[in-house]
Amino acid sequence: MRLLGVFFKISFQDDAAYRGEFWMRLAATLYSLAGAFVGIWIFFSHTDRIAGWTVDEVVILLGAFHIVAGVIRTVLGPSFERIVEEVREGTLDFVLTKPASSQFLVSFRRIVSAAAMECLMGAGLVGYGISRLSQQTGLYTAFAFAFALACGLAVLYSFWLFLNTLVFWFVRIDNVTQIFWALFEAGRYPLDIYPGWLRVLVTYIVPVGVVTTFPAQGIAGRLAPASLLWYAAAAALSLYISSRFWRFGVAHYTSASS
Amino acid sequence: MIAGALRAVAGLWRGYKALLHLTWSEMLQYRAAVFIWTLWSLAGPIIHLSVWSSIVAAEGALAGYDRGAIVAYFVVQSVVYHFTGAWQVWDFSYLIRTGRLSARLVKPFDPSHHLVASNVAFKLMNLVWLIPIWTGMYLYFRPELPLGVGSVLTFLLALLLASVLLFLWNQCFAMIAFWTVRASAFYEFADALGYMVGGGIAPVALIPPALQSISRALPYYYGVGFPIEVGIGALDGAAVRAGLWASALWIAALFVIYRLLWRWGLKRFSAVGA
Amino acid sequence: MAGMSREIDIRVRELTKHYKVPVREGGFRASVASLFRRKYRIVEAVKGVSFDIARGEIVGFLGPNGAGKTTTLKMLSGLLHPTSGEAQVLGHVPWKREAGFLRRMTLVMGQKNQLVWDVPAMDTFLVNQAIYGIPEREFRETLAEFTELLGLEGLLQKPVRNLSLGERMKCELVAALLHKPRILFLDEPTLGLDVTMQNRIREFIRVYNQRYGATVLLTSHYMADIAALCRRVIIIHHGRVMFDGELSRLVGSIAPFKVLHVALDRAVSPEDLDGMGEVLALDEGKLALKVPKDRTPEVTSRLLAELPVLDLSVEDPPIEDVIEQVFEQGVEV
Numbered sequence: 068m069r070l071l072g073v074f075f076k077i078s079f080q081d082d083a084a085y086r087g088e089f090w091m092r093l094a095a096t097l098y099s100l101a102g103a104f105v106g107i108w109i110f111f112s113h114t115d116r117i118a119g120w121t122v123d124e125v126v127i128l129l130g131a132f133h134i135v136a137g138v139i140r141t142v143l144g145p146s147f148e149r150i151v152e153e154v155r156e157g158t159l160d161f162v163l164t165k166p167a168s169s170q171f172l173v174s175f176r177r178i179v180s181a182a183a184m185e186c187l188m189g190a191g192l193v194g195y196g197i198s199r200l201s202q203q204t205g206l207y208t209a210f211a212f213a214f215a216l217a218c219g220l221a222v223l224y225s226f227w228l229f230l231n232t233l234v235f236w237f238v239r240i241d242n243v244t245q246i247f248w249a250l251f252e253a254g255r256y257p258l259d260i261y262p263g264w265l266r267v268l269v270t271y272i273v274p275v276g277v278v279t280t281f282p283a284q285g286i287a288g289r290l291a292p293a294s295l296l297w298y299a300a301a302a303a304l305s306l307y308i309s310s311r312f313w314r315f316g317v318a319h320y321t322s323a324s325s
Numbered sequence: 326m327i328a329g330a331l332r333a334v335a336g337l338w339r340g341y342k343a344l345l346h347l348t349w350s351e352m353l354q355y356r357a358a359v360f361i362w363t364l365w366s367l368a369g370p371i372i373h374l375s376v377w378s379s380i381v382a383a384e385g386a387l388a389g390y391d392r393g394a395i396v397a398y399f400v401v402q403s404v405v406y407h408f409t410g411a412w413q414v415w416d417f418s419y420l421i422r423t424g425r426l427s428a429r430l431v432k433p434f435d436p437s438h439h440l441v442a443s444n445v446a447f448k449l450m451n452l453v454w455l456i457p458i459w460t461g462m463y464l465y466f467r468p469e470l471p472l473g474v475g476s477v478l479t480f481l482l483a484l485l486l487a488s489v490l491l492f493l494w495n496q497c498f499a500m501i502a503f504w505t506v507r508a509s510a511f512y513e514f515a516d517a518l519g520y521m522v523g524g525g526i527a528p529v530a531l532i533p534p535a536l537q538s539i540s541r542a543l544p545y546y547y548g549v550g551f552p553i554e555v556g557i558g559a560l561d562g563a564a565v566r567a568g569l570w571a572s573a574l575w576i577a578a579l580f581v582i583y584r585l586l587w588r589w590g591l592k593r594f595s596a597v598g599a
Numbered sequence: 600m601a602g603m604s605r606e607i608d609i610r611v612r613e614l615t616k617h618y619k620v621p622v623r624e625g626g627f628r629a630s631v632a633s634l635f636r637r638k639y640r641i642v643e644a645v646k647g648v649s650f651d652i653a654r655g656e657i658v659g660f661l662g663p664n665g666a667g668k669t670t671t672l673k674m675l676s677g678l679l680h681p682t683s684g685e686a687q688v689l690g691h692v693p694w695k696r697e698a699g700f701l702r703r704m705t706l707v708m709g710q711k712n713q714l715v716w717d718v719p720a721m722d723t724f725l726v727n728q729a730i731y732g733i734p735e736r737e738f739r740e741t742l743a744e745f746t747e748l749l750g751l752e753g754l755l756q757k758p759v760r761n762l763s764l765g766e767r768m769k770c771e772l773v774a775a776l777l778h779k780p781r782i783l784f785l786d787e788p789t790l791g792l793d794v795t796m797q798n799r800i801r802e803f804i805r806v807y808n809q810r811y812g813a814t815v816l817l818t819s820h821y822m823a824d825i826a827a828l829c830r831r832v833i834i835i836h837h838g839r840v841m842f843d844g845e846l847s848r849l850v851g852s853i854a855p856f857k858v859l860h861v862a863l864d865r866a867v868s869p870e871d872l873d874g875m876g877e878v879l880a881l882d883e884g885k886l887a888l889k890v891p892k893d894r895t896p897e898v899t900s901r902l903l904a905e906l907p908v909l910d911l912s913v914e915d916p917p918i919e920d921v922i923e924q925v926f927e928q929g930v931e932v
Contacts (some may be wrong), residue, residue: 091510098517105521109532110376113387118379245358249365253372260379265371336732343729345724347715354717354758425677428713432703434730595680595694597618 092181100188103255104130116175118259123199125257128283130192131216132255137185138220139227144244145177147231154234154320163317170313174228197286211285214295218302219278225285225302225309226274232309235316254279274305340434341442345460348446363451366410367403367458374399374466374527388530394557397468398528400459401556402549407455407490408448409548413493414442416511418502420583426594437496437587444492471558479565483552491548493579500583503590519543524550528559549574608782608814609652609675614684616645616670644670646838647684656809657815659829659846661922667838668818669708672784675816676706687901688782695925702731704782705775709790712771720770722756724777731778738777745773748803765796772800776807783807783815789824801827816817822918834925846918853921857895858914864907875901884909889916 095150107129111122120128150173163169165177168205193212230243253261253269261269269276281298282289352359377395383389390398417440420426429436471477498515501508520526522536523545529537540546551568554560560568622638630924645667652658662668671891673679675686677693677700686693714723728738738905746752749769759767770786776783785804801824808815808828819825825832825846832849834842842849859876863884872878875898878891890898902908 078372091507095510095513098514102517102521105527105536109527109536110380112533113531114380114384116383117376243361245361245365249361249368252368256372256376260375262375265375336729339729339732340726343726347718347726350718350722351715424708425713427673427708428706429675429697430678430729431701431704431706432727433698592680595678 077108089181093184096184096188100133100192103133103192118257120257120259123196124283124287126199127193127196127286128257128279129255129283130189130194130196131212131219131279132188133189133192134216135189135220135223135254136251137187137189139223140141140182140185142175142178143224143227145179145182146174147227147244149177150231151234159320163321167261172230172311173226173231193286200287205288208286208288211288211290211295212282213286215290215298216278218295218298219274219281221302222274222305223278225305228309228313232313233315235320247273252277257283272317337438340438341445344442345446345449348443349450350500352447352450359451360454363407363455363458366406367526369520370399370403370406377527377531380384388528389559390528390531394559395528396466397470397557398553398559400462400466400468401470401553402524403462404459405484405487405549405552405556407451408484409491410448410551411444411492413444413492414495414499414502414509416440416443417499418506418508421502421594422506440496440499441492448488468557470556476558480552480556482568483555483565483572486569486576487548487552490544490572490576490579493576493583494544494548496583497579497586500586500590502584503593515543519545519549522546523548524553528554531560544575547575605653605655607651608656608689609650609816610685611651611675612649612685613672614645614648614671614674614686615643615682616667616674616679617682618642618644635873645674645681645835646837648674648835648840650840650843651832652814652816654814655808655812656831657804657817657828659825659832660816660818660835661825661832662818662835666835668835669786671835672706672708672786672816672818676784678702678706697891701807702778703780704784705778705780706784707771707775707786707788709787712767713774714767714770716760717758719756720759720762720774723759723770723774724755727774727777728822733778741777741779742773745776745803747797748806765792768792768796769800769803770926772803779811779813781813781893783813783817785815785817787818787820789819789821797821797824800841804828822922826918834922836925849925850915850921851919853925855892856889856916857892858916859886859890859895859898859902860912860914861888861902861906861908862910864909871906 107122107125110117111125115121117125127296129224150159153162162172227244227247230247250269250273253265254276258270258276259268261276266276281294285295299306356527374396377390377399378392381390381392381395386394387392417426420429420436426436429439495512498508498512501511518539522532522540523529523543525545526532529540529546529550540550547568551572555565555568618641619639620642622640630750637655648671648678649862660668661669666859672678675688675693677696680694689700689703691697693700714720723753724742727733728735733741746755751766751769751771751773754762754766754770759770762770772788783804788804789800793798804815804817807813815828817824817828829846831844832842832846833840834849856876858879863886866884867881867886869878869881872881872886872888876894879887879889881887888898899911902911
């Protein structure tokens, strides 16, 4: 945890050195927010529910989408970005020989704090959506949202780690994260709108859609406690599997390269 | 005179053949990345197809778009987006930054041919996997499309004009790289707007009037919405003709602007160096 | 001199280039302000440079970093428009960039390459073949000739990114010369290469110059390149020509001293060498002495008379030292 703090501080100092960059990012974030609102405006000018979701619920879902996207762009994306290069050049050894968990290091070593703005924007959207919801937000629904979001992030993290562990076998996978982003786009809207095959794909195989849909359902009071438990179990299981897979990959790498 | 012109055309043809070959062998090195990139371009159409399908299922036909028309619209959109894609705004600032533009300027061959050739090469090569994917989409979604010879030819003409139009539009933004390294930011800004109002996120008939009036001031409708509407047979003969003329006018205007910017930029480039 | 009666390929008169450079100030407010009202300062990169280069000459273009070499080369190859002055290359004004001019010249700028990184060099060559309209047979013959001269067998089919720096530079040269240009502007063609590679490229330039009667203007940080290739050098400093003439004359007039290398039968002490000249090295019976030119005969005879000399040679000082001296002292020749 202290290490994480250090990474954050370093990155913040880096970013502060490029203030122009900071304003650009802020402008871009606000612009994409405006774009998202225009999209919602267009859809809801024709209907008051999309697949049973009201406009406020969709705004909350969009907020969850940006929180998750922000986390990935702040931490996971930049940290994992270098791993392909490092395996190819053999410099990953420097990471593996550090006296800290290698999984932790490759996952969180680089932080682009400016990208965290997107998380704030997402949180703002969630807050705005909640304030307009007709029913009261109770303690349980708030908890369900946060819990589902945390589980979702854990699942996504595992998926991300899993994808990147593949690098030990397939060196040229520079663009594998593009697949993720393409599918992640689907998470902008409720999963209920998608045809069956796509829903199965983004729920079970590449679990990107659930990260946004489930928390939003949670706050709308449509998530039963039982599903929360199932969800926690799924998150724990995926964390476990991906972590084992990472260690397996490292073992494979070190035995192959020595 | 005529012999000279023929020689010039033959020279261009030789140059293009070699450049296509070059781009293809470059793409082969990155076939996985290119393939993934292509899949990524399908995400937008499929997502918005889903959104609109579910709205239309609940509300019934909107402005003439029933479920069948919505499906047809977004299936054709995936084709149109592929053929109208342009990305020189990124390539060009890279060329300036790395000094590669200089290496091309000392050759008796206009550097913009490189950009055109790589654009065409990319689109042709991707057909290898896009045609099976499109066929699959056609069989899965079963859109109702007018497949008569006349309709298809009109669609191809609109598609060709749209590709040229958006290529030139992109090219104009690329020229900004002569003045600032952030040329692509300007483009992304305009492009995101174009996606909203030009027929990307929704058929133009379905967007609010305020956005429609923005749409009329930009070339995006003629690069995206118009060819799709021609493709699905949503326009009558008069509207098609008017749209084709408007596309041609946009092309002419953008070409003039691009050449002016190019000359002006080159002047600056040869005044300050890179 | 015989060379002077030959046809002039490159004629430069009072060529001048000023850059307008925005002044950057620190701080966010200043950088926002600079968006609206920029302050400029004028950098005079090249100030009234004149010279002629005859057909078939190889001329070394020397000067410290920022002296204006690259700016001049860019003007002569048509990339930069001068602020004032004139230039004619093969009868063309370079910055008009006429096809007839571009077809007959080439510019090689160090690592800023034209080769496409991810594909074999051969693919780039084919593009150049098409662009310059080189007939197939001529293309094959030229390529075979260059491949042999540079020792490129088997490398042309490999992706450029898998080549070493030296191999890349060689391919870069081939790409730049396939159309057999009459004029070569070479900016640091050997930068960063090891000695063998440098030799090979040097030799290639020399052979190309002889075989095709090409005119070459070359910059290099390696004086060995200059010494091996150029009979004539032009030295430019702070944008002005400081010296234009034969390399040997430069050495003679700038460096009025010789270096004596002496092998001795036994070790000698520095006192034995009093008054002979500057001792550059003295180690285990090996001695190097820097001696003013006019005193060379006197010192030589003293050495032979007073010390147990086994072997003695008289050499010009290393060219690097001479050039360095030109820059340091700003000697007008």
